Amino acid sequence: QEEEDVPKELDRQQYPGGHLSIYFASQTGTAESFANQLEREGAEHGFFVHVIDLEDVEVENLLDEARKDESVSKALFLCSTYGEGEPTDNSVQFVSEMKSRIGGGEEEKKEDNGVQNGEDSLAGLEYCVFGLGNRQYEHYNAMGHFFDTSLEKVGAKRIAEIGLGDDDADLEGDFETWKDGVFWPTLKKLYVKEAIVSTSNGATEELPETPYVVEYVSAGKPAKIALDDVHSSSRYYFSSVDCPVKVVRELRSKEAEGSTVHVEVDISQAKGITYQTADNLGVLPENDTAVVTAVANALKYDLDAHFVVKSNPKHEWHGAPFPSPITVRECLSRYCDLTGSPRRSDLKLLASYATDPIDKKALLRMSSKEGRAEYKDKIVQSHVGLVELLKLCPSIQAPLEHFLNFCPRMVPRYYTISSSSSVYPRTIHLTVSVTETAKKDGSVYKGICSSHLADSLDRTIRIFDRESGFRLPSDTTKPILMIGPGTGIAPMRALLQEREYQKTRENKNVGKNVLYFGCQNRKKDYIYQDELVAYQKAGVLSDLHVAFSREQSDKVYVQHLLSQRAKETWNLIDDQGAYVYVCGGVKMGHDVQEALLKMVTTEDNRSAQDAKSYLDQLAKDGRYVQELWA
Ligand SMILES: Cc1cc2nc3c(=O)[nH]c(=O)nc-3n(C[C@H](O)[C@H](O)[C@H](O)COP(=O)(O)OP(=O)(O)OC[C@H]3O[C@@H](n4cnc5c(N)ncnc54)[C@H](O)[C@@H]3O)c2cc1C
Ligand SMILES: Cc1cc2nc3c(=O)[nH]c(=O)nc-3n(C[C@H](O)[C@H](O)[C@H](O)COP(=O)(O)O)c2cc1C
Incomplete structure (x- = not known):
């Protein structure tokens, strides 16, 4: 994070709690969205919140002067666990640095290996952790626990009990209970001594802040941009490559229900795509055109308009969210998750854009703690995505820069490569089960990426390679x-x-x-x-x-x-x-x-x-x- 992004002197009346850094380790965007939610809530609790991707920091940056109040750095770590109890891609470096500081691997378990007062000490860092995980996995919330214990070992001071969220049950509910019951009250007690003076003018029509400015332009192709200037969760949008699909073949017999397809992707012309046997292939899918059109119609966007996305000078900038100039159509097709169920916190944000009091009330009700059951029934179990929600609440109207703030980004899907790079150096094979889910209204939801792949013959798909754990024994005689x-x-x-x-x-x-x-x-x-x-x-x-x-x-x-x-x-x-x-x-x-x-x-x-x-x-x-x- 650039120091110039950070205001040197905070308005202490507005932010009596001072600076608060929220670091996130996220693979599919949930921890990041929780961080953004806390950023929105920060001012009402008296804190100036900095949301920071762990990919962008080294351990020593945790004590950055620009985010300190007197000698104290206050931090929350939102940590998801990926793989088999492993760090997310954006926190691999940070975790490995932490491991080497505390002695790593087996050493971690020893009691006395913390660096308490040495040069490496994080004394002055006051922190707490919320872990995001899923109980179906053996190493439940392993990374949340790792951050919680290892930060203490290097001299940081834990200020609140770790919170844990279970994505197999009600992750958002777990987070909400922890943040409202533990996190904000602890911070208030420790750091907010004076009353908060709100600078909001109280006008009800005030729209939430957005980090983006959209500038419509006549036309143009996406500008080249250094990866350092890109929002780190969007790197794949900039680094992935379009490759033609040469084979799509059904693998199940005619009598079978459902579909599993064998896909062959030609990478012979793709610069930057190499793979090893049984690596993972990241695929960036596209939304169905009917879905894209429905969203654009509901929000009165011109699908063919070109625009450039820039930073809002009033907001911290985390880099370009996707390549631009770009058409609205391309943006909605590739970079916006229009079909996943919005979170309850998203509904609260969306309510600010509903002009009809009935829509607003319904959205606020379902976003509240009391509305959890209704939200589960009407949104999650009914598989209502943003596209359907805009139909159900037609009074929602938002300028594009605001839409880009509340609409989650499309996340890549991973597929384990089913070919050997020695035998097929120029082709990648995938084995894809096409997901279909019956919805309450009788319609069938087709998984975005698996159906995109099943339908990709003689088209191109946008891909990138990611290492997997499947490596054969170097001693080939081993079974x-x-x-x-x-x-x-x-x-x-x-x-x-x-x-x-x-x-x-x-x-x-x-x-x-x-x-x-x-x-x-x-x-x-x-x-x-x-x-x-x-x-x-x-x-x-x-x-x-x-x-x-x-x-x-x-x-x-x-x-x-x-x-x-x-x-x-x-x-x-x-x-x-x-x-x-x-x-x-x-x-x-x-x-x-x-x-x-x-x-x-x-x-x-x-x-x-x-x-x-x-x-x-x-x-x-x-x-x-x-x-x-x-
Ligand atoms: C490391 C890794 C390797 C993988 N390897 C493979 C592989 O080799 N082969 C393979 O087939 N898969 C693999 N997967 C799974 C794959 O990444 C995808 O998760 C899977 O293809 C589903 O993605 P999708 O975009 O088609 O479905 P999505 O659109 O993401 O939907 C997923 C599910 O969510 C539900 N859903 C979401 N939105 C709605 C809605 N609006 N209405 C109704 N239901 C909804 C549905 O149940 C749906 O099936 C792998 C996953 C990982 C993490
Ligand atoms: C491929 C994969 C592996 C996962 N491995 C674990 C795990 O080992 N332990 C765990 O508690 N949760 C695991 N999870 C669950 C995620 O941590 C959880 O869904 C979390 O909310 C994701 O947050 P994110 O969107 O910020 O990445 C895994 C999820 C996926 C998709």
Whole structure:
């Protein structure tokens, strides 16, 4: 953050609490949106709030003079957990710096490794943490806890108990309860000694502040811009590349319900796109044209108008949110999430733009604590996105610069690449399950990105590469055990291609390849069956175990087949040093882990705790890799 963004002298009457820094670690934007919400609320509590992306700071910046009051820096950390208990992309650097300050890894657990008064000390930092996580994951809120304990170890002072939010239940409710019950009251008690003098003129028609200014221009193409001048959560909008899709093929049979497609993307002409076998591919989807038109009509925007987005000088600027000049159409199509359910805090913001008192009242009611049940029923469970909300509350009218503030950004979706970069250096394969959800009104919601991909033949898609944890053993003689039902087969297909390449083209001695796959029925959704059978015949796939969940009265899943072969699996892992890869739904990953734990306890006569330590060690050694999505 540039120092010049920060006012040197605060108006102490308006901000008796002084400066407050809110740092966020966010992967899909929720923690960032909570930070923005607190920024909006800051003034009414007497604080000048600085929202800061953790990507933009090093640990020593936490004590920046420009955000200090006397000798104290006040900070809140909003931390999401990603991967398997891992930091979000924008906090990887920061977390690694913190780890090295406190001794890292195993050392973290020691009691006395804090840097209390040394040069590295963060004495003078007074902080609290709110963690965003999901209880379905094994390492629930691991990063929230990491920040909470490690900051104390380096000499910072915790001023409030950590708050934890569960995205599997009511994350926003958890956050609201913590911020109103713990966070603001603690800050008020510690730092606000005088009454707050509001500078608002109290006029009801006053619109909320927006960080943007929109300037309409005659035409023009997006200007080149240095990545440093880009809002860090929008980097992908600037760095991703358009690539043609050459193949889209249905993988399920005609009798099957639903759809899973095999997609091949040509990257031969793409500058800056390289990949490694079984990496993740980030895809930036586009909204349906009908949705874009409906939003533009509701808000009376000219879809063909060009505009440039600039900073509002009254507001801290965090960089360009997306490339411009751009048309309104392109902006709504690519950069705005128009179909996801708005949060309750968004409804409160939207109420400021509703001119009809009935709309305003309904929005405010659903945004309040008392309106939680109604919000859940009418917005979340009815799958009402911004596009529908604008229909339900037609009096909402907002200038584009305001719309850009309250409409969430479109987030990229990730897909595990199902091809080997050695075999297909110029093509990326994806295995995509097309999501469909029946809505209460009888219509069907089609997942934005999966349907965009299913419909992408002979079109281009906008993509970027991201490293995954799937790496084959450097000692090729080691066996691998792959567990990937449904679309979880994607990385396993890539690994199999790579192992075949190592064996047949590099003439390496390659260990056993064992695969556990699962689907409902062999005649319906046994995807890539031909390839798997061919690998088996060629001796590349040593063992193939398929769980057909719906071919008998009892449901049979991969974890059941794994348990049936506990002895040979244990031998493969413990005696032969196999690497284990698991990919697919979180629930499946959890059940597979349970089966593995049971195997360790029974086959090696260990306690449950020892079995857990055994698997933890495997994961640390890179021999137990999971990629699970909810
Ligand atoms: C690391 C990683 C790897 C992944 N790899 C793969 C892979 O290899 N293959 C694969 O298929 N997937 C994979 N996924 C999942 C993938 O990223 C997407 O989450 C998935 O394709 C759904 O995205 P979507 O845009 O189609 O759906 P979205 O539009 O994001 O909707 C997701 C779900 O939300 C609900 N929903 C949202 N809005 C509405 C609404 N207005 N009305 C009704 N319902 C709504 C629906 O239930 C819908 O199915 C992976 C995820 C991660 C994190
Ligand atoms: C791929 C993926 C992995 C996740 N891993 C974890 C995890 O290990 N532990 C946890 O508590 N939550 C996990 N979560 C849940 C997120 O932390 C939670 O949804 C959070 O609200 C996301 O916030 P963000 O939008 O700021 O990134 C994961 C979510 C995804 C999509």
